[in-house]
Amino acid sequence: MKRIQKLLQEKKDIFSVYYTAGYPNLDDTMPILNALQKAGCDLVEIGMPFSDPLADGPTIQHSSEQALENGMSINLLFEQIKELRPSITMPIVLMGYINPVFKYGVEAFISKCQEVGVDGVILPDLPFDEYHEKYQTLFEEAGIANTFLITPQTPNERIQLIDANSNGFIYMVSSSAVTGAKSGLSDEQLDYFNRVNSLDLNTPRIIGFGISNQSTFETACQYASGAIVGSAFVKLLKEKGADESAINDFVKDIKRNN
Amino acid sequence: MSKKNKYQVDEKGMYGRFGGAFIPEMLYPNIENLKTVYLDIINSEAFQNEYKALLKDYVGRPSPLYYAKRLSEKYNTQVYLKREDLNHTGAHKINNTVGQILIAKHMGKDRIIAETGAGQHGVATATACALMGLQCVVYMGEVDIERQAPNVARMKMLGAEVVAAKSGSKTLKDATNEALRDWICNPEDTFYLIGSVVGPHPYPDMVARLQAIISEEIKWQIKEKTDKDYPDYVIACVGGGSNAAGSFYHFLDDERVSLVAVEASGMGVDSGETAATIALGDLGIIHGSKTFLMQSDDGQITEPYSISAGLDYPGIGPQHAHLHDTKRGSFISATDADALEAAKELTQLEGIIPALESAHALSALSKMSFKKDDSVVITVSGRGDKDMATYMNRFGF
Numbered sequence: 001m002k003r004i005q006k007l008l009q010e011k012k013d014i015f016s017v018y019y020t021a022g023y024p025n026l027d028d029t030m031p032i033l034n035a036l037q038k039a040g041c042d043l044v045e046i047g048m049p050f051s052d053p054l055a056d057g058p059t060i061q062h063s064s065e066q067a068l069e070n071g072m073s074i075n076l077l078f079e080q081i082k083e084l085r086p087s088i089t090m091p092i093v094l095m096g097y098i099n100p101v102f103k104y105g106v107e108a109f110i111s112k113c114q115e116v117g118v119d120g121v122i123l124p125d126l127p128f129d130e131y132h133e134k135y136q137t138l139f140e141e142a143g144i145a146n147t148f149l150i151t152p153q154t155p156n157e158r159i160q161l162i163d164a165n166s167n168g169f170i171y172m173v174s175s176s177a178v179t180g181a182k183s184g185l186s187d188e189q190l191d192y193f194n195r196v197n198s199l200d201l202n203t204p205r206i207i208g209f210g211i212s213n214q215s216t217f218e219t220a221c222q223y224a225s226g227a228i229v230g231s232a233f234v235k236l237l238k239e240k241g242a243d244e245s246a247i248n249d250f251v252k253d254i255k256r257n258n
Numbered sequence: 259m260s261k262k263n264k265y266q267v268d269e270k271g272m273y274g275r276f277g278g279a280f281i282p283e284m285l286y287p288n289i290e291n292l293k294t295v296y297l298d299i300i301n302s303e304a305f306q307n308e309y310k311a312l313l314k315d316y317v318g319r320p321s322p323l324y325y326a327k328r329l330s331e332k333y334n335t336q337v338y339l340k341r342e343d344l345n346h347t348g349a350h351k352i353n354n355t356v357g358q359i360l361i362a363k364h365m366g367k368d369r370i371i372a373e374t375g376a377g378q379h380g381v382a383t384a385t386a387c388a389l390m391g392l393q394c395v396v397y398m399g400e401v402d403i404e405r406q407a408p409n410v411a412r413m414k415m416l417g418a419e420v421v422a423a424k425s426g427s428k429t430l431k432d433a434t435n436e437a438l439r440d441w442i443c444n445p446e447d448t449f450y451l452i453g454s455v456v457g458p459h460p461y462p463d464m465v466a467r468l469q470a471i472i473s474e475e476i477k478w479q480i481k482e483k484t485d486k487d488y489p490d491y492v493i494a495c496v497g498g499g500s501n502a503a504g505s506f507y508h509f510l511d512d513e514r515v516s517l518v519a520v521e522a523s524g525m526g527v528d529s530g531e532t533a534a535t536i537a538l539g540d541l542g543i544i545h546g547s548k549t550f551l552m553q554s555d556d557g558q559i560t561e562p563y564s565i566s567a568g569l570d571y572p573g574i575g576p577q578h579a580h581l582h583d584t585k586r587g588s589f590i591s592a593t594d595a596d597a598l599e600a601a602k603e604l605t606q607l608e609g610i611i612p613a614l615e616s617a618h619a620l621s622a623l624s625k626m627s628f629k630k631d632d633s634v635v636i637t638v639s640g641r642g643d644k645d646m647a648t649y650m651n652r653f654g655f
């Protein structure tokens with residue numbers, strides 16, 4: 001938790017990347033993480049692949065399917081992270097669906113996160129009430145930041161409730177969409193960012209979904225602490241594999257003005 | 259807690275330890291909205307009048323409760339068949355779709371999306387949309403589109419757009435994922451018309467209420483036909499579990515009535531080629547609901563198998579999981595071979611060709627023992643027209 005909070009306090013225009021563990025090859029998870037850090041990435045979300053990723057578009061669906069075929073699992077991901085953690089200074093956030101975590105055991109999962117140096121988790125289908133009643137204490141005692149999503153349809157009161165119960169950042173989903181579905185940010189989306197900003201929240205926001213290039217990243221940074229590139233990066237991995245120089249060029253290009 | 263509530267959903271959307279709404283935040287406003295209005299709409303006089311009129315004049319209800327004389331003689335008991343196969347479009351699915359379409363209209367939604375496996379729910383949804391003049395998009399796995407060509411054609415003739423789900427195993431669970439993704443992307447104008455008692459709360463309860471007409475009718479029909487006002491057994495097949503939920507609904511509190519659900523075990527419960535969710539019994543979360551499901555040790559949802567496309571869902575409605583937990587319902591399973599045998603038997607003893615799904619329920623007659631004067635109600639959830647290719651293939655006609 002400290003790493004995330006420190007980053008959010010000290011830095012503006014946080015550049016964050018999402019990618020799926022075990023894709024394109026099972027052992028690519030850590031080389032990609034290394035390459036991202038070298039290229040100047042500030043924060044990573046590593047996706048735990050799931051058979052039924054219902055909030056994801058075709059690009060991330062494909063990467064999950066491939067990663068599972070490659071043999072990726074939560075256990076293996078923990079092993080991979082544990083090995084490399086000492087050389088990584090970026091906060092690491094795990095993102096995935098609740099069923100595999102539930103099957104792993106939420107308590108066991110959180111204690112393993114703590115053990116290997118995971119800083120936060122994003123579980124989009126773990127409902128707020130369920131988290132609040134059953135797991136919040138567990139997460140907080142372990143120092144694992146749980147990250148909630150908000151969308152253009154989330155009412156203000158609910159955003160405030162989420163704000164009061166968040167301890168890392170709020171994941172501000174840019175539009176009504178699954179991952180990778182849209183490109184460009186419309187006036188309507190900017191209005192929504194402004195509406196959220198006018199709520200005077202305590203928790204910093206990072207914008208994700210539809211952030212794919214320098215221009216969307218730069219715009220998003222004007223309305224939040226930073227932004228997350230997901231499908232566009234996974235597409236790069238699909239085309240170029242875990243190639244250090246391709247990853248470096250990708251990150252540098254998007255960050256060039258920030 | 260009143261007795262009535264013991265097997266019904268509680269204020270948190272749970273049936274015991276099952277159910278709930280495990281959905282990404284993007285779906286929260288829609289689910290919350292539906293949760294707030296569905297009971298008021300269903301209980302309103304306007305809805306009830308319209309719904310009941312459609313069930314009567316359009317669907318053709320009440321469906322008969324037929325005393326199956328030769329089947330009764332063979333099994334030395336009193337067998338009554340609840341004839342959902344005689345409904346318009348050929349299955350119980352239409353009870354739910356005409357109900358939900360009215361709810362969608364009351365909510366001011368003008369675009370309807372649905373998932374379908376065998377295509378029965380897709381056809382019933384497309385039918386209700388044609389009736390109401392609403393836009394209809396049906397998601398169907400690419401594999402199922404190939405397997406169920408006649409139903410695809412029916413949906414298209416009814417004016418629906420059929421979209422192939424190309425992800426994962428390209429069957430029902432993937433079609434459901436695609437429908438949920440569509441809803442995430444179209445939260446304002448779109449109503450998701452789910453086809454069974456699955457998905458996030460309030461869907462399992464809403465669909466059960468709309469299928470409850472089945473047991474409402476059985477209740478008065480059995481009184482007309484026997485000297486008792488209740489049956490000893492009610493038996494139905496379960497995929498997601500909507501025809502079973504509807505058949506059980508008004509008997510849940512009446513412990514004199516044994517409730518029996520028949521799952522599809524495909525090639526056998528332990529064969530790896532099965533859809534017997536309760537028999538395998540692993541707790542998890544699928545399509546927004548906490549229930550029993552089929553999954554790997556790593557929590558990846560596995561692909562079910564059954565000869566009947568309507569039963570090969572890797573989960574089961576949360577109410578059924580609760581009925582199993584509390585032992586209020588007994589859950590048995592039937593293989594492909596059992597179902598084929600039962601289908602042939604019903605056809606040749608009573609002149610009724612059942613859907614393969616319903617044939618699973620019928621196979622309970624040979625699996626269980628009944629007393630001579632027990633009244634045994636079996637829901638024939640659909641007719642076999644859609645399965646003729648399989649019957650021709652398996653029986654060599």
Ligand SMILES: Cc1ncc(COP(=O)(O)O)c(C=O)c1O
Nearest residue numbers: 497498499500501568615639640
């Ligand atoms: C005739 C028939 N019976 C049963 C089912 C299974 O659905 P449920 O378990 O929701 O009744 C289907 C589903 O397609 C069906 O077409």
